[in-house]
Amino acid sequence: MSKLYVLGLTGSIGMGKTTTANMFRDAQIAVWDADAAVHELYTTHTDTIEKIAELAPIAVDGDGVNRDRLRNVLQADKSLFAKLEQIVHPAIRMHRDAFLTKCRELSLSLAVVDIPLLFETGADEWVDGVLVVSTSADNQRARVLKRGMDEKSFEMILFRQTPDAEKRARADFVIETNSLEHVRTEVHKLIEQLTKEH
Numbered sequence: 001m002s003k004l005y006v007l008g009l010t011g012s013i014g015m016g017k018t019t020t021a022n023m024f025r026d027a028q029i030a031v032w033d034a035d036a037a038v039h040e041l042y043t044t045h046t047d048t049i050e051k052i053a054e055l056a057p058i059a060v061d062g063d064g065v066n067r068d069r070l071r072n073v074l075q076a077d078k079s080l081f082a083k084l085e086q087i088v089h090p091a092i093r094m095h096r097d098a099f100l101t102k103c104r105e106l107s108l109s110l111a112v113v114d115i116p117l118l119f120e121t122g123a124d125e126w127v128d129g130v131l132v133v134s135t136s137a138d139n140q141r142a143r144v145l146k147r148g149m150d151e152k153s154f155e156m157i158l159f160r161q162t163p164d165a166e167k168r169a170r171a172d173f174v175i176e177t178n179s180l181e182h183v184r185t186e187v188h189k190l191i192e193q194l195t196k197e198h
């Protein structure tokens with residue numbers, strides 16, 4: 001049975017993780033997305049919702065955790081970030097482990113885990129390789145603001161992340177996300193390399 005190669009995909013906010021992850025999906029590679037898992041837990045996982053309701057009552061309503069409200073709460077009290085992460089990250093790890101178990105059961109040779117806080121949470125130590133997606137700081141800011149996030153929230157989130165230069169330095173692979181075509185080509189090359197080697 002071939003061993004599963006787990007590729008960690010990361011990059012700072014707005015650098016192109018989701019877009020790149022979708023290219024792996026288009027190539028039939030299994031992808032797990034930490035942000036999507038958080039969003040799912042916020043509407044389905046009673047234990048997580050209850051704990052967040054204790055931490056930030058205003059951010060929880062009948063539909064679960066409201067992320068816009070949660071962002072505002074975090075902006076007012078940034079010390080809540082660490083407490084929030086203590087609630088969310090263990091639940092996320094279980095979600096991710098279930099995905100990896102399934103990949104192994106299916107004898108897949110490659111799986112991608114898209115984790116914004118990959119270096120910050122030490123996930124670089126258990127993945128087999130790290131792919132960092134990156135573009136210029138100006139491009140990054142323009143992309144995030146265009147998507148509707150306000151400048152203050154962008155700065156707040158960016159401040160909590162490992163700097164782009166450090167991410168690039170610690171990566172096994174780096175892809176510049178300036179054009180979709182370039183990323184698609186690089187993703188296909190990487191899939192070929194990683195599925196051939198293992």
Ligand SMILES: CC(C)(COP(=O)(O)OP(=O)(O)OC[C@H]1O[C@@H](n2cnc3c(N)ncnc32)[C@H](O)[C@@H]1O)[C@@H](O)C(=O)NCCC(=O)NCCS
Pocket residue numbers: 011012013014034035038067068070071074081084085088092115116117157158160161
């Ligand atoms: C801060 C929240 C409310 C913002 O929600 P929103 O819908 O606006 O953004 P989304 O969830 O899509 O995240 C966008 C980007 O923000 C960055 N980000 C999210 N959470 C964090 C965090 N705790 N620290 C640093 N950056 C973060 C990532 O680059 C992510 O890709 C939300 O991300 C959240 O609840 N985060 C806490 C859980 C967490 O740590 N998630 C990171 C993945 S493990």
Ligand SMILES: Nc1ncnc2c1ncn2[C@@H]1O[C@H](COP(=O)(O)OP(=O)(O)OP(=O)(O)O)[C@@H](O)[C@H]1O
Pocket residue numbers: 011012013014015016017018019020035116143144147176177178179180181183
């Ligand atoms: N290779 C690319 N070429 C051109 N534009 C891109 C490329 N990759 C991403 N973008 C654009 O940049 C924006 C952010 O991309 P994406 O949502 O993939 O980033 P992200 O890293 O997942 O963001 P977040 O950290 O907020 O979750 C999107 O508007 C997307 O269209």
